[in-house]
Amino acid sequence: MNALDIQGLRLRLPGTARPVLDGVDLTVAAGETVALVGESGSGKTLTSRTVLRLLPPGAATEGRVLVDGEDVLTMNADRLRTLRNRRAAMVFQDPRAAVNPLRRIGDHLTEGVTLTGAMTKAEANRRAAELLEAVGLGAGVLAARPGRLSGGMLQRVMIAAALMGDPALLLADEPTTALDVTTQAEVVSLLDRLRTRFGTGLLFVTHDLGLAAAISDRVHVMYAGRIAETGPADALFARPRHPYTAALLASTPRLEAPQRRLAAIDGQPPDLREELTGCAFAARCGLATGLCRDRAPEPVPAPGDPGHLAACHHSDRLEGSATRA
Numbered sequence: 001m002n003a004l005d006i007q008g009l010r011l012r013l014p015g016t017a018r019p020v021l022d023g024v025d026l027t028v029a030a031g032e033t034v035a036l037v038g039e040s041g042s043g044k045t046l047t048s049r050t051v052l053r054l055l056p057p058g059a060a061t062e063g064r065v066l067v068d069g070e071d072v073l074t075m076n077a078d079r080l081r082t083l084r085n086r087r088a089a090m091v092f093q094d095p096r097a098a099v100n101p102l103r104r105i106g107d108h109l110t111e112g113v114t115l116t117g118a119m120t121k122a123e124a125n126r127r128a129a130e131l132l133e134a135v136g137l138g139a140g141v142l143a144a145r146p147g148r149l150s151g152g153m154l155q156r157v158m159i160a161a162a163l164m165g166d167p168a169l170l171l172a173d174e175p176t177t178a179l180d181v182t183t184q185a186e187v188v189s190l191l192d193r194l195r196t197r198f199g200t201g202l203l204f205v206t207h208d209l210g211l212a213a214a215i216s217d218r219v220h221v222m223y224a225g226r227i228a229e230t231g232p233a234d235a236l237f238a239r240p241r242h243p244y245t246a247a248l249l250a251s252t253p254r255l256e257a258p259q260r261r262l263a264a265i266d267g268q269p270p271d272l273r274e275e276l277t278g279c280a281f282a283a284r285c286g287l288a289t290g291l292c293r294d295r296a297p298e299p300v301p302a303p304g305d306p307g308h309l310a311a312c313h314h315s316d317r318l319e320g321s322a323t324r325a
Contacts, residue, residue: 001069003169003201004028004051004088008063011046011225013056016272020046022225024063025299028169028201033192035204035216035233037248041269043225044205048171051203052084068168085116089162090171094178095154099146106142109161118165131160134197135190152183159190163198170195173205188215209252213237218307221245224270224280227299231308241302241310241318243285279313287314 004027011021021043028034036044049055051065053072065072067088075083092098099108109131110124119127129139135156146154155175162170172191176184192215195202206212212219212233219236221229221244229242240246250263267284270276279285282292291313299309312318 002027003030005066010062012060014058017274018276020225026220028203030201031199033195033202033216035212035219037212038222042222044222045173048173048205085112086165087167088169089167091158091162091175093174095158101146105144105157113164131163135160152179155187169201171203226280229310235308241315242312243287244281287317
C-alpha cells in the first residue's frame with residue numbers, strides 16, 4: 001500500500017473560473033521520496049496541504065486523497081485529527097511562523113502527542129530527545145526557546161516535530177526556502193537519511209530543480225494545477241518529454257554552460273479568472289499547434305519506459321535534451 005495515493009484531485013476556490021488543481025494523480029510509496037516541482041503558483045503547496053485537508057475557506061474538492069489507504073477528503077473530524085497527529089505530518093517553509101516564540105522547544109515537540117493520548121509525558125520526552133539527536137541537535141535544546149536557535153536549527157526542530165508521531169508520510173513544503181545554501185544542503189541530506197531510517201514516504205515540494213534531483217526517486221512536474229510530466233528522477237532530468245520540463249531545465253544556471261544570457265520561458269501562466277481549454281502550456285510552447293489549444297493532452301508513456309509519462313500531444317518531437325528543447 002502506498003503512503004500517499006492521490007487520484008483525480010480537483011480543487012476549486014471561490015472567484016476562479018477553473019479548478020486550481022485539475023485532475024492531479026500522484027503517488028508516494030513507503031520509504032520513497034517524490035519531488036513535486038514547478039513555478040510559483042502552479043499548485044504545489046495546495047496539493048500538499050490538501051493531503052492534510054488544510055484548505056482555504058470555500059474550497060470544493062473532487063477525487064480521492066488516500067493516506068495509508070484511507071480517504072482524507074471524507075474523514076470526520078476525529079479521524080482527521082488522528083491523521084494529522086500520527087499518520088501524516090508537514091514541514092512548512094518558515095519554521096519561525098510555526099512555533100510559539102514564548103514556549104520552550106520541548107513543549108512544541110510533545111504537546112500534540114500528549115494531548116491526543118498517543119504518548120505519556122515521559123514517553124513523549126524520550127521520543128523528543130531521541131529525534132533531536134537524530135536531526136543533529138542535543139537533548140538540551142528541549143529547554144530552549146525558539147529565539148535562541150538559528151533558522152537551520154529551528155528547521156531541524158520542525159523536522160523532529162513532524163516525526164514525533166512516527167508518520168507514514170512526511171510532507172516537506174519548500175523546507176529550505178528561508179535557509180542559506182550550506183544549510184539547505186544539510187537539511188536535504190538530513191531528510192534523506194531520516195526517510196531511510198524511519199521508512200517514511202516523503203513528498204518534497206520545491207521550485208529548485210537541483211534539490212529535486214539531489215533527493216528524489218521520482219519527480220512530478222506541475223504546471224497550472226496539472227501534472228505535466230512524471231517519471232524516475234534520472235530519466236526525467238536526462239530526457240524530458242514535456243516542453244515545460246525541458247524549458248525549466250534549460251533555464252537552470254550551470255557552471256559548465258557557455259557564457260550567454262540565461263534562457264527564460266516567455267509569457268505568463270494562465271489566469272485563474274479565465275476558462276482554460278486545451279493544454280495549459282500551449283500559449284508559451286514552441287511546439288504548440290491547433291490541437292494543443294483545442295484539446296487537453298492525456299499522459300502518454302515514453303517509448304520503452306511506462307513509468308515516464310508526459311501530458312503532451314507532441315512529446316515524440318522532443319529530442320530528449322533540455323538544452324536543445
